[in-house]
Amino acid sequence: MRWDIKKLSVAIIVGLVMMMMSTIIADAVELNFWHTGTEDEADAIGEVAKDFTKKTDITVKVSVFSWPQSRTKFLTAIAAGVTPDIGTMGSTWPTFFGLKGGMINLSKEFPKETKRIVDKTFPGAMPPCMYEGNIYGVRYDINIMLMFVRLDIFKELGLSVPGTWEEFTVVLSKLQSVGKSFAMGWGNKEWIGALPYIWQAGGTIYTADGKGSNLSSPEALKGLKFFTDMYKKYGVPHGRIDVLTGFITGEYPVIIDGDWIGTRVTIQSPELAGKWAVAPFPKGPAGNTGFIGGRGMGIFTRSKHKKEAMQFIEYLTGAKVQAKLFSMLVDKAGAVMLSANTKTWSIINLEPTLARVMKKQLINSKAPTFQVGGDESYRYLNFALEEVVLKGDDFNKAMKKADEKTNQRMKIAREELGMK
Amino acid sequence: MGKIKVSEQQKYKHLFKKRPLYKRILSSWLSYLFIAPILIIFIWWWVIPFITSLGLSFCRYDIFNPPKFVGLKNFKTVFTNPVFWVAMKNTAIYTGVTVSIGVTLSLSLAVLLDQKIRFRNFFRTVYFLPSVTSAIAISVVWRWIYSPNKYGLLNYFLSFAKIKPLNWLGELNLILPSVMMMAIWGGIGYGMVIFLAGLQGISNSLYEAAEIDGANAFKRFWHITLPLLRPTTLFIVVWSIINGFQVFEQMYIMVRSIESIGGPLNAGLVVVAHLYEQGFERLRMGYASAVAYVLFAVIFTITIINFTLLKPKD
Numbered sequence: 174m175r176w177d178i179k180k181l182s183v184a185i186i187v188g189l190v191m192m193m194m195s196t197i198i199a200d201a202v203e204l205n206f207w208h209t210g211t212e213d214e215a216d217a218i219g220e221v222a223k224d225f226t227k228k229t230d231i232t233v234k235v236s237v238f239s240w241p242q243s244r245t246k247f248l249t250a251i252a253a254g255v256t257p258d259i260g261t262m263g264s265t266w267p268t269f270f271g272l273k274g275g276m277i278n279l280s281k282e283f284p285k286e287t288k289r290i291v292d293k294t295f296p297g298a299m300p301p302c303m304y305e306g307n308i309y310g311v312r313y314d315i316n317i318m319l320m321f322v323r324l325d326i327f328k329e330l331g332l333s334v335p336g337t338w339e340e341f342t343v344v345l346s347k348l349q350s351v352g353k354s355f356a357m358g359w360g361n362k363e364w365i366g367a368l369p370y371i372w373q374a375g376g377t378i379y380t381a382d383g384k385g386s387n388l389s390s391p392e393a394l395k396g397l398k399f400f401t402d403m404y405k406k407y408g409v410p411h412g413r414i415d416v417l418t419g420f421i422t423g424e425y426p427v428i429i430d431g432d433w434i435g436t437r438v439t440i441q442s443p444e445l446a447g448k449w450a451v452a453p454f455p456k457g458p459a460g461n462t463g464f465i466g467g468r469g470m471g472i473f474t475r476s477k478h479k480k481e482a483m484q485f486i487e488y489l490t491g492a493k494v495q496a497k498l499f500s501m502l503v504d505k506a507g508a509v510m511l512s513a514n515t516k517t518w519s520i521i522n523l524e525p526t527l528a529r530v531m532k533k534q535l536i537n538s539k540a541p542t543f544q545v546g547g548d549e550s551y552r553y554l555n556f557a558l559e560e561v562v563l564k565g566d567d568f569n570k571a572m573k574k575a576d577e578k579t580n581q582r583m584k585i586a587r588e589e590l591g592m593k
Numbered sequence: 594m595g596k597i598k599v600s601e602q603q604k605y606k607h608l609f610k611k612r613p614l615y616k617r618i619l620s621s622w623l624s625y626l627f628i629a630p631i632l633i634i635f636i637w638w639w640v641i642p643f644i645t646s647l648g649l650s651f652c653r654y655d656i657f658n659p660p661k662f663v664g665l666k667n668f669k670t671v672f673t674n675p676v677f678w679v680a681m682k683n684t685a686i687y688t689g690v691t692v693s694i695g696v697t698l699s700l701s702l703a704v705l706l707d708q709k710i711r712f713r714n715f716f717r718t719v720y721f722l723p724s725v726t727s728a729i730a731i732s733v734v735w736r737w738i739y740s741p742n743k744y745g746l747l748n749y750f751l752s753f754a755k756i757k758p759l760n761w762l763g764e765l766n767l768i769l770p771s772v773m774m775m776a777i778w779g780g781i782g783y784g785m786v787i788f789l790a791g792l793q794g795i796s797n798s799l800y801e802a803a804e805i806d807g808a809n810a811f812k813r814f815w816h817i818t819l820p821l822l823r824p825t826t827l828f829i830v831v832w833s834i835i836n837g838f839q840v841f842e843q844m845y846i847m848v849r850s851i852e853s854i855g856g857p858l859n860a861g862l863v864v865v866a867h868l869y870e871q872g873f874e875r876l877r878m879g880y881a882s883a884v885a886y887v888l889f890a891v892i893f894t895i896t897i898i899n900f901t902l903l904k905p906k907d
Contacts, residue, residue, distance in 0.1 A: 241849075245873045252656035273657045363851055412741045412763025412857075419742060549875065552852040559857045563765055589655070 202481050203232045205257035207250075209243040209468060213506040217498050218489070225488050231481050251275035256473035258482040264301035267310025267471035268543040272590060276471045280308035283483045287311065290490050295465075297539035298513045302469045304543050310471035311490060312513035316431045317535050318359060318369060318454070318464045321438070325448040326353075326426040334452050335427075338373070338399060341455040344427060345407040353423070355409055358416035358430030360464070362404065362562055364554040366429070368541060369464050371396035373457025378554075383544045384587065386579035388554065388572055396457065397558075397572060404562040411562060421445065429454070431466070433509050435527055440507045451527055453534045463538035467513065492516035546579075546586025553578040650882035660879070667883035677884065679859050680867040681891075683769060687863060688837030691776045696829055698777065699784025704818070706785070707792045717789070721782035728779070732846035735775045736762065739847070762847055768861040772843055780836075784829050791825030792818070827903040831896055838892050841865040864888050 206222075208215045215237035222233035236257070238246050243262060250256045251270060260267075270276040279287040290311045291299060302310035322334050330351065335341035348354050360366025364378075371378060376392030379385065387393055403409045417434060419425035421442045428434070435451055454461040470489075472482045488494060495512035499521045502508045511531075512518065518532060541547070557575035560566040587593070618625060650667055652660035671677050706717050723731060738746045739761035748758040761771040795818065803813050819826075840863050845854065848861030854870040855862025864884065872881030 248656060248873070248876065275657070362857075365851070410742060410760075412760045413736075414742050415740060415744045418744050424742070555850070555852045556858060563857055 201230065201232070202478050203234055204259060204478055204482055204485055206233050206235045206485075207246070207257040207260040208235055208237045209240060209260070209262045210237065211239075211506070211508070212237055213502060213508065214510070217501040217505070220501065221489070221494050221497055222485070224494075225485060229481075229484065231478075231485065233485060247275075251473070254475055256475045258476040258478050259470060259472055259486060261313040261468045261470045264298075264310070264312070264467060264469040264540055265543045265548055267302055267469045268304045269548060270473075271307070271309030271471070272304065272545070275474055276309055277474050277476075277479065278307045278309055279311065279471065279483070280306075282472075282479065286483050286487050290487060293490075293492070293516055294513045295515055295535060297535070298465050298467070299540075300542040301540045302471075302543070304545075310469035311486060313468040313470040313489070314495075314510050315465050315467035315513045315535075315540075316359075316433070316511060317466075317531065317538050318429055319432055319435070319531065319534055320452045320454060321420060321428050321430065321434055321449060322452055323420065323423060323426040323445075323449050326423050330426075334450070335455045337456045338458075345403060345409070348426065349407050354425055355403065355407070356414060356416045356419055356425035356428045357409065358414075358428060358434065359466070360429075361414065361416075362411040362558055364551045364558070365464060365466070367397055367400045367554065367558060369454060369462055369538075370400040370457065372462035372539070373454065373459055374399065375457075375459030378541060379544050379547065383542065385583055386550070386576045388576040388579060392459070394569075394572060398568060399457070401558060401561045401568060405565075417441070420449075432511055432531060436503065436507055436509045451530045453530060453537065461534075461537055463534050465535070465538045465540040467511070467540075490514055492520060496520045544583065545590060545592060546583035549586060550579040550582045553582070646882045646885055649879050650886050652879045654878040655876040656878060657876075663879065667879045668887070670880055671883050671887055676859060676862070677864075677867060680855070680862045680864045683855075683859075683861065684838055684840070684863045686769060687773055687776070687840060688834055690773050691780065691837055692830065692833040695777045695780045695833060696784060696826070699781045699829065700788050700822075700826075702781060702785045703788030703792060704814070707789060717785070720785055723779040724782040724786075726779075728842040729846055731775065731779050732843045736847050739771055762861075763857065765858060765860045768848060768856055772847055772861060775847075776840070776843060780833065784833070787829055788822065788825055791822045795821045823903060827899065830903060831899050834895055834899065835892055838888060838895075839865055841869065845869075 206218065208218060215235045219233070219235045222235065226232050244266065247256075247260060247262060247266065247270065251273070256275070267276050271278060287308055291308065294312055295315065298312045298315050299308075302308055302312065324334075327333065330347055332344055332347055333340070335344050345355055357366050360368075368378065371393045374392045374396035376390050376394075376396050377387045378393065380387045388397075404411055416425060416428050416430055417437055420428050420434070421438065438445060438449060454463050470486060472479050472486070476482055490513070492512070492514050495510075495514050495517040499510050499512065499517070502510050503522075512521070518528065521528075523531070553575040557571040560571040561568050612620075649660060651662060651664060653663045653666075654660040702720055706713055706720075710716075740746070740748065741758065741760040741763055743749065743752060743758045745758065745761070747761065751759070759767060761767050799817050799821075800813055803817055808816065844861055844863050844866050848854075848856035849866075850856055853859060853862075854866045854874070865888070868881045868884040868888070871877045871884065
């Protein structure tokens with residue numbers, strides 16, 4: 174019996190020591206960071222996080238999810254209550270999750286830090302992360318749509334880089350006559366591709382109060398008509414076409430795609446140096462507004478380390494860290510990660526002409542605003558575009574249907590959130 | 594005599610008395626221990642979700658808020674939703690074509706490779722290889738084969754026959770046939786192996802007797818091979834139909850666009866993809882569960898019909 178008491182005492186002491194140890198371990202904060210993107214990007218984030226750990230003793234564990242699985246991962250994590258501290262994701266998602274209670278309102282919980290980040294961000298990049306003045310996310314990165322032109326082929330064909338819709342139409346017609354074509358990579362036959370044309374025609378996708386669709390406005394219809402006519406009249410290819418190869422071989426002497434194409438052409442075809450250029454969008458009746466994509470980033474409601482998470486977000490969005498991420502990704506994967514931080518642009522190693530055109534287009538570009546029910550409604554516009562382009566349906570009827578369906582869906586989404 | 598019987602019954606009555614369930618389980622605890630892992634997995638990953646899903650099909654549930662009972666509303670929505678019927682039509686076409694062509698080709702291959710030909714085992718392995726490859730890997734490769742412009746492999750070969758590049762996964766009337774072609778290619782190997790096993794069970798003496806009676810090769814196949822392969826055919830048809838109605842990965846990888854899991858104008862939308870999109874992307878878990886149960890009912894009914902029609906005759 175005495176021996177048993179001895180054993181019990183030892184067990185109690187060991188237990189107490191372990192409890193103390195666990196308290197000490199618990200004091201060391203580890204942030205869980207879920208990244209939507211590639212392994213290379215996650216590695217780069219992990220690498221820059223090491224410097225952050227040195228300064229703060231806060232460690233960051235980075236996990237990565239591909240784009241197709243990411244949204245479902247975040248949704249199920251929120252539902253199960255096992256969220257990370259921080260997540261990078263589609264730019265509108267922090268707002269969507271925020272309104273559902275899954276992510277925090279950054280402008281409410283961390284007003285100073287949020288303001289510091291937003292003040293340095295390109296203004297056109299912020300709308301998806303905000304709703305009714307509340308900011309639920311900040312930008313991790315941005316992507317912009319640009320026009321890439323094969324100058325050598327244009328010269329052969331006697332064409333000049335189009336600056337307006339009218340000039341662009343001349344280019345489309347000439348290319349079609351010689352068996353070549355314009356092609357779209359990002360947003361091919363989809364709402365993302367159509368949106369700049371709506372804006373360039375002076376239209377918007379939502380009404381001013383954000384409660385309904387504005388697709389039936391004459392301006393929006395004008396932009397959409399121009400977009401669908403490219404496919405119908407000028408035989409612009411649709412589907413999963415290999416735009417990059419087509420641009421390199423000269424099949425598509427002018428393309429509209431994401432900024433990343435520039436780096437890929439440089440890496441894959443160095444012999445084309447000087448034979449191609451990047452150009453801003455041709456101007457429509459109301460300007461040459463382009464599209465900003467990319468990722469947003471926010472903090473989850475269930476995070477136990479919100480303050481530390483905000484600290485890391487501010488660190489990660491800093492100009493120097495963003496520039497470091499840019500260089501690491503170019504060197505390692507030949508990928509371009511454009512920063513939403515205006516100050517990063519002066520310290521990254523980007524070819525000067527390319528940087529100048531990109532920045533010029535970036536200032537004239539914007540991301541779509543977040544609206545309740547908006548994300549779920551884009552498919553109706555997609556269906557309308559497909560009905561017109563693929564089935565040859567009547568343009569006005571198709572757009573009217575998309576307008577009505579969008580209004581219905583947005584109304585339901587507002588009702589679900591208890592909004593008027 | 595009677596007295597003796599009664600006394601013997603009383604003497605051994607403890608042997609005839611049904612023991613309580615827990616005692617019976619305890620007496621063979623080792624057997625239960627062996628089946629426990631698979632039983633737990635089965636209950637946890639199949640029975641519980643099956644029952645939960647049934648409950649959810651009568652609720653409105655968006656994963657953020659607690660489920661709210663709505664009665665049969667989800668089932669009503671399923672049957673009145675035109676998108677569901679598009680998905681069901683596509684699934685039925687996909688299943689009908691892939692099963693009929695797939696089973697016919699599998700049987701033909703099995704009969705061919707049952708002959709004593711050179712490199713028989715090599716061909717059997719080659720045809721079976723796609724069956725042991727992941728559907729996702731196959732779909733990714735085929736997506737590249739189907740690349741729409743002239744850089745796609747299939748279009749490149751077609752160009753030798755002066756055929757213009759086709760937009761295999763972009764044209765409304767080509768989407769479903771393109772995926773079906775890949776599915777048939779990927780599925781015939783499995784059917785072939787099962788048919789081959791069935792063919793091994795047919796005695797040669799039957800063919801010899803038929804040959805002596807003057808039956809030609811076709812008659813031997815029609816009157817001996819086919820009837821004796823009936824149980825094998827039943828298995829393959831039922832298995833293929835169930836797989837056909839549950840098709841998902843191939844469609845998800847090859848067809849989906851940013852905003853639509855079914856591709857352009859839902860030309861490649863199938864029921865499981867519709868269920869996934871509604872449940873996990875649009876957060877309509879109740880509706881998605883109702884779709885799952887409707888699909889279950891369809892598969893169950895078709896399986897019963899198959900068993901009735903193809904059941905081996907005595």
